[in-house]
Amino acid sequence: MNIAFGVDVGGTDIKFGMFQEDGRLLSKWRIPTRIADNGQRIFDDIAEQLQDKIKEASLSAEQILGIGCGIPGPVDNQSFVRTCVNLGITDIYPGEELSKRMRGLPVRIGNDANVAALGEMWKGSARGKRNVLLVTLGTGVGSGIIIDGRIVNGLHGLAGEIGHFTVDPGEQEACTCGGRGHLNQIASVMGVLRYAKRFLQESREYSVLREKEDFNCIDLTNAAKEGDAIALKTLNYCMSCLAKALAITAHVIDPDIFLIGGGMAKAGGLLIDLIEKHYLSNLYLMPQRTEIRLAALGNDAGIYGGAKLILDRKGD
Amino acid sequence: MNIAFGVDVGGTDIKFGMFQEDGRLLSKWRIPTRIADNGQRIFDDIAEQLQDKIKEASLSAEQILGIGCGIPGPVDNQSFVRTCVNLGITDIYPGEELSKRMRGLPVRIGNDANVAALGEMWKGSARGKRNVLLVTLGTGVGSGIIIDGRIVNGLHGLAGEIGHFTVDPGEQEACTCGGRGHLNQIASVMGVLRYAKRFLQESREYSVLREKEDFNCIDLTNAAKEGDAIALKTLNYCMSCLAKALAITAHVIDPDIFLIGGGMAKAGGLLIDLIEKHYLSNLYLMPQRTEIRLAALGNDAGIYGGAKLILDRKGD
Numbered sequence: 001m002n003i004a005f006g007v008d009v010g011g012t013d014i015k016f017g018m019f020q021e022d023g024r025l026l027s028k029w030r031i032p033t034r035i036a037d038n039g040q041r042i043f044d045d046i047a048e049q050l051q052d053k054i055k056e057a058s059l060s061a062e063q064i065l066g067i068g069c070g071i072p073g074p075v076d077n078q079s080f081v082r083t084c085v086n087l088g089i090t091d092i093y094p095g096e097e098l099s100k101r102m103r104g105l106p107v108r109i110g111n112d113a114n115v116a117a118l119g120e121m122w123k124g125s126a127r128g129k130r131n132v133l134l135v136t137l138g139t140g141v142g143s144g145i146i147i148d149g150r151i152v153n154g155l156h157g158l159a160g161e162i163g164h165f166t167v168d169p170g171e172q173e174a175c176t177c178g179g180r181g182h183l184n185q186i187a188s189v190m191g192v193l194r195y196a197k198r199f200l201q202e203s204r205e206y207s208v209l210r211e212k213e214d215f216n217c218i219d220l221t222n223a224a225k226e227g228d229a230i231a232l233k234t235l236n237y238c239m240s241c242l243a244k245a246l247a248i249t250a251h252v253i254d255p256d257i258f259l260i261g262g263g264m265a266k267a268g269g270l271l272i273d274l275i276e277k278h279y280l281s282n283l284y285l286m287p288q289r290t291e292i293r294l295a296a297l298g299n300d301a302g303i304y305g306g307a308k309l310i311l312d313r314k315g316d
Numbered sequence: 317m318n319i320a321f322g323v324d325v326g327g328t329d330i331k332f333g334m335f336q337e338d339g340r341l342l343s344k345w346r347i348p349t350r351i352a353d354n355g356q357r358i359f360d361d362i363a364e365q366l367q368d369k370i371k372e373a374s375l376s377a378e379q380i381l382g383i384g385c386g387i388p389g390p391v392d393n394q395s396f397v398r399t400c401v402n403l404g405i406t407d408i409y410p411g412e413e414l415s416k417r418m419r420g421l422p423v424r425i426g427n428d429a430n431v432a433a434l435g436e437m438w439k440g441s442a443r444g445k446r447n448v449l450l451v452t453l454g455t456g457v458g459s460g461i462i463i464d465g466r467i468v469n470g471l472h473g474l475a476g477e478i479g480h481f482t483v484d485p486g487e488q489e490a491c492t493c494g495g496r497g498h499l500n501q502i503a504s505v506m507g508v509l510r511y512a513k514r515f516l517q518e519s520r521e522y523s524v525l526r527e528k529e530d531f532n533c534i535d536l537t538n539a540a541k542e543g544d545a546i547a548l549k550t551l552n553y554c555m556s557c558l559a560k561a562l563a564i565t566a567h568v569i570d571p572d573i574f575l576i577g578g579g580m581a582k583a584g585g586l587l588i589d590l591i592e593k594h595y596l597s598n599l600y601l602m603p604q605r606t607e608i609r610l611a612a613l614g615n616d617a618g619i620y621g622g623a624k625l626i627l628d629r630k631g632d
Contacts, residue, residue, distance in 0.1 A: 154570020154571070155606060156570055156604065158566070161568075164600060165564060248568075250470075254470020284494050
C-alpha cells in the first residue's frame with residue numbers, strides 16, 4: 001500500500017493528511033503554525049509530524065511516494081517562493097527545505113488556492129473535469145486555476161489572482177495591495193461585512209442586522225435567507241462583482257467549471273443563484289452557461305490537493 | 317525527410333506552408349477562400365492544393381506527418397466548430413472533413429489566433445517560452461493563449477477572447493457581440509481609426525490627418541511618429557485600454573510573455589512603449605514586469621503554428 005502525504009500550511013495552522021494512492025484519507029490532523037526564523041520552524045515542525053506518523057503507521061521508505069504541500073503565497077514554476085507574508089518567509093525553496101529534513105523524500109510545493117483546486121478536481125466538486133477555476137471567498141478572495149489537469153502557476157506565481165481585478169471603479173477605500181475597487185475588497189468575508197455595514201449606514205430601512213451589536217457572515221447569510229432587504233442587497237451587490245470577475249475569467253480560460261469555496265460558501269445555494277444570475281448578464285459570446293458549483297471538500301481541499309500533487313508526479 | 321503542412325484558413329484567403337520537421341519552410345502559397353455549401357468547397361480546395369503539392373514534391377504517404385489547420389472561429393477541445401461566421405460553416409468537425417479527403421492523413425484543427433501563438437512560440441518572438449499570450453490587433457482584437465506549451469481552447473472554444481473585455485464602460489456604440497466598451501471596439505485597426513475620427517471631431521487642434529480625405533492606420537501611425545497630437549492621443553488612449561486588458565489577463569494566467577501582432581503592430585516600438593507604460597500603472601502585485609514584444613512572423617504565424625500542431629502530436 002503506497003502512501004502520499006498532503007500538507008496545507010496556513011497562517012494559523014498546518015493541516016496534514018495521509019492518503020492511500022486511490023485517494024482514501026487514512027488520517028488527518030493539524031498543528032498550530034509557529035512562525036520564526038524565515039520559516040525554519042515550520043519545516044522542522046512538518047518534518048517532525050510526518051516522521052512521527054511514519055513511525056506510528058510502520059511505513060517503509062519505499063511505501064512513501066512523497067509529500068505535496070500548499071503554501072499561502074505565490075509559488076513560481078521553479079517552486080520558488082519569493083515572499084510569503086503570512087508565513088514570514090522570503091527567497092526560499094520550501095520543497096528543498098522539507099525534503100532535506102525527510103531524507104530526500106520527493107516534495108512538491110504549490111500555492112494553497114491552486115492546490116485546493118487540484119484537490120476539488122480529484123475528489124471534490126470538479127471530479128471528471130480537466131479545466132477548473134476555484135474561487136475561495138475567505139478573509140480575502142483567492143483563486144486556483146487548473147488547465148488540462150495541471151496547476152497554472154504563472155511566471156511570477158501570480159496566476160489566478162482574480163481578487164485583484166478592479167470590479168468597482170468607484171470604490172474609495174484601498175485594497176491590501178494598494179489598488180482600489182478590487183474584488184478582494186468586495187466578495188471576501190471582510191468585504192461582504194464591510195458592504196453590509198455601509199448599506200446599513202446609507203439607509204434607514206429595517207434590518208434584523210441592526211439589532212445586533214456586531215454580526216458575522218453567517219448572521220448576514222441567515223438574514224438574507226429570511227428575506228432581510230439589506231442583507232439581500234449586500235449579497236446581491238457583492239456577488240454581482242464576483243460574477244463580473246468570473247465572466248472576465250471565462251473570456252481568458254473558458255473553464256469547464258467554476259467552484260466557489262471559503263467561508264462565504266456557507267451561504268450555499270442562495271450564493272450560487274445570485275452569482276449565476278449576474279454571470280449570465282455579463283456574457284455576450286458564450287453559447288451555453290458554464291457550471292458554477294459549491295466546492296465540496298471545505299478545509300480538506302488543501303490536503304487532498306497536496307497528495308494529488310505527488311500522485312501526478314508519478315506520471316512525469 | 318518528414319513533412320508537415322500548415323494551413324491558415326481566413327475569410328479572404330487560405331495560406332499554405334510545407335515544412336520540414338525542423339521547422340524549415342520549404343514552400344508557401346495562398347488561394348482565395350471560396351465560401352459555399354457549409355464549407356465543403358473550402359475543404360475540397362485545401363485537399364486539391366495539398367494533393368497537387370504532394371505530387372509536385374514527389375512525397376510518399378509515409379513522409380507526411382499530417383496537416384495542422386487554423387480556423388477563424390471558436391474550436392472546442394473536441395475540435396468541433398459550432399459556428400464560424402467568416403467561413404459560413406456550422407456544426408462541423410473540420411479535421412474529419414479534411415482527413416477524409418486526404419486518405420486519412422492526420423489533421424489537427426485550432427482557432428487561428430491560438431495557432432498563430434503556437435507558431436510564434438515555435439519560430440517567432442516567443443521562442444523558448446512555454447506560456448504565451450498573443451494579441452492580434454487586426455479588423456478585431458483576437459488572442460491566443462499557450463500554457464505549458466499547449467494551446468488553451470476552453471470549454472466553448474472561447475479561451476483568449478480578451479477582445480470582449482469591457483475596458484471603457486462609458487462607450488455608447490455597440491461591439492459586434494452586442495456589448496459595449498469592449499477592447500475589440502477600441503484597440504483593433506477599426507477601433508483606432510474610429511477613435512482618431514472621434515478625437516478629430518471633438519477638437520479643433522491642428523492635425524495632419526485633417527488634410528486627408530480618409531486615412532488608414534499606417535497614416536495614423538506615421539503622424540504619431542512625427543508628433544501629431546491627435547494621432548498620439550489616439551494611440552495613447554487605445555493602447556491604455558489594451559494595457560488594461562493585458563493587466564487583467566496577467567492576473568489570470570501570468571504568462572511568460574505578451575506578443576502584439578496584427579495590422580496595428582506595424583506601428584512598432586512606439587506601440588510597445590505606450591502599452592508598457594500603461595501596463596505597469598495597472599499592476600499592483602507583480603514584482604517584475606512581464607515582457608511585451610512585437611510578434612515576428614506576421615502573416616506566416618498561422619502556417620508555422622499549423623505545422624507545429626502536427627509535430628507536437630507526435631509526442632502524444
